[in-house]
């Protein structure tokens with residue numbers, strides 16, 4: 001028996017996204033995030049959607065969100081000012097095979 005090993009990015013690329021361009025389901029407050037020393041969102045998001053811009057400020061793009069909720073749990077400074085699931089028909093459709 002052989003087992004095919006598939007990388008995480010390959011698996012994730014099977015998913016389909018319908019991004020709600022009119023309604024971000026997650027929003028951050030850059031001012032609050034600027035004063036957050038640890039910035040756990042940079043390390044815990046499995047989709048790597050949190051990044052630092054050239055000024056060192058947090059930037060975030062909700063397109064590609066896996067809706068796991070990890071950032072919401074790990075954000076201790078309340079820099080995530082909005083977190084909700086996308087509206088019906090939007091967001092990720094998981095495809096496992």
Ligand code: SF4
Pocket residue numbers: 026044045046047048049064065066067068069070071072
């Ligand atoms: S819900 Fe999960 S995938 Fe989406 S931004 Fe937060 S940590 Fe990343």
